[in-house]
Amino acid sequence: MANGRGKTMENKRIYMDYSATTPVKKEVLDEMLPYFNEGFGNASSFYSYGHEAKEALELARTRVAALINAEPNEIYFTAGGSESDNWAIKGVAFDLQRKGKGNHIITSKIEHHAILHTCEYLEKNFGFEVTYLDVDEEGKVSPEALENAIKDNTILISIMFANNEIGTVEPIKELVEVAKKHKILFHTDAVQAAGNIPVDVKELGVDMVSMSSHKIYGPKGVGALFIRRGLRFDNLVHGGAQEKRRRAGTENIPAIVGYGKAAELAKANMDNHIKELTRLRNKLIEGVKERIPYTRINGSLEDRLPGNANFAFKFIEGEGILLLLNHAGISGSSGSACTSGSLDPSHVLLAIGLPHEIAHGSLRLTVGDFTTDEDIDYILEVLPKVIERLRSMSPLYEEALQAEGK
Numbered sequence: 118m119a120n121g122r123g124k125t126m127e128n129k130r131i132y133m134d135y136s137a138t139t140p141v142k143k144e145v146l147d148e149m150l151p152y153f154n155e156g157f158g159n160a161s162s163f164y165s166y167g168h169e170a171k172e173a174l175e176l177a178r179t180r181v182a183a184l185i186n187a188e189p190n191e192i193y194f195t196a197g198g199s200e201s202d203n204w205a206i207k208g209v210a211f212d213l214q215r216k217g218k219g220n221h222i223i224t225s226k227i228e229h230h231a232i233l234h235t236c237e238y239l240e241k242n243f244g245f246e247v248t249y250l251d252v253d254e255e256g257k258v259s260p261e262a263l264e265n266a267i268k269d270n271t272i273l274i275s276i277m278f279a280n281n282e283i284g285t286v287e288p289i290k291e292l293v294e295v296a297k298k299h300k301i302l303f304h305t306d307a308v309q310a311a312g313n314i315p316v317d318v319k320e321l322g323v324d325m326v327s328m329s330s331h332k333i334y335g336p337k338g339v340g341a342l343f344i345r346r347g348l349r350f351d352n353l354v355h356g357g358a359q360e361k362r363r364r365a366g367t368e369n370i371p372a373i374v375g376y377g378k379a380a381e382l383a384k385a386n387m388d389n390h391i392k393e394l395t396r397l398r399n400k401l402i403e404g405v406k407e408r409i410p411y412t413r414i415n416g417s418l419e420d421r422l423p424g425n426a427n428f429a430f431k432f433i434e435g436e437g438i439l440l441l442l443n444h445a446g447i448s449g450s451s452g453s454a455c456t457s458g459s460l461d462p463s464h465v466l467l468a469i470g471l472p473h474e475i476a477h478g479s480l481r482l483t484v485g486d487f488t489t490d491e492d493i494d495y496i497l498e499v500l501p502k503v504i505e506r507l508r509s510m511s512p513l514y515e516e517a518l519q520a521e522g523k
């Protein structure tokens with residue numbers, strides 16, 4: 118185990134963290150490869166190498182646009198979901214603050230750190246005021262709460278489409294309606310959603326949408342921001358004239374091509390992807406509920422990302438679970454402690470009302486396109502033993518059993 122990837126019980130390695138990142142699909146890689154050498158041209162160049170790159174760039178733009186029913190000229194490529202989030206929030210905030218429209222931003226307590234830390238930065242250093250909306254026990258933001266939080270100086274609302282930890286899908290359409298009624302711009306971080314479940318910007322009427330490639334079987338370090346036609350605000354990356362002068366930097370053509378292909382595949386396979394992932398995830402959740410007592414399923418059961426399962430196991434710590442699972446070849450994640458580099462439990466689990474000690478015992482397992490029934494069977498065999506072993510060392514568990522007279 119010295120190198121961290123030594124032999125496991127049965128030499129198995131089961132990836133159960135598709136919400137953290139996904140492998141690049143073969144079809145995606147195959148389309149990318151020529152653009153590293155033969156097709157290496159700079160898309161801004163006049164000669165044919167440049168034209169080839171430019172064509173590939175525009176095809177990718179068309180494919181990513183199609184994924185969310187946008188127009189190609191509403192798609193701006195970025196270096197990923199975090200950059201898209203930063204751009205939307207800072208770009209709009211600085212623009213409207215400078216124009217004297219206000220300085221109040223509304224977001225939620227369960228956003229990704231790319232949103233939360235950006236808002237905190239604006240709050241701390243640039244005189245913005247931010248409202249972080251509470252969520253209910255399923256992790257949902259209520260349209261009424263949003264309505265009540267709106268003030269005369271509100272300039273921007275940013276609520277995520279689907280949560281990366283507990284998988285809850287937000288009532289975005291209703292939330293956007295509230296924003297529109299008050300003529301306030303609405304941004305949504307759809308990094309977990311776009312490519313996994315239907316996202317339709319025309320139907321929703323959103324103004325900005327953040328997306329990322331590596332959560333949908335494309336390469337890392339590339340994403341996009343949808344900006345509704347006609348909407349203008351500050352650039353985040355200043356420099357050359359790329360992306361219609363709105364996002365500078367020589368385009369990462371191989372990555373963008375890969376993202377385009379991943380988006381095309383995601384759109385084509387969406388129905389089957391949802392059906393299959395939901396089936397596997399339900400099998401996992403049901404199996405765990407049957408086999409492991411004192412288990413809580415976090416997040417909404419109805420409005421949920423197809424691949425997401427999030428458990429809280431009472432009396433034990435997430436890190437212990439991850440460690441033992443990893444030893445058995447299973448890669449999952451926990452919202453707490455060492456995985457996230459902090460000792461605080463996940464802000465999302467606290468926001469849905471879990472007490473600290475229960476939030477600490479959380480486990481997120483996310484299935485994806487390469488997950489099999491055998492993988493789930495193996496997890497259902499291993500996980501109960503792991504939990505039982507950890508609980509057998511927990512004095513709290515002892516007490517609970519005694520209290521029940523067992």
Ligand SMILES: *Cc1c(COP(=O)(O)O)cnc(C)c1O
Nearest residue numbers: 197198199229231281308309329
């Ligand atoms: C992964 C993720 C991000 C960050 O995207 P990157 O492409 O990794 O920068 C932002 N928001 C959510 C909800 C995510 O899951």
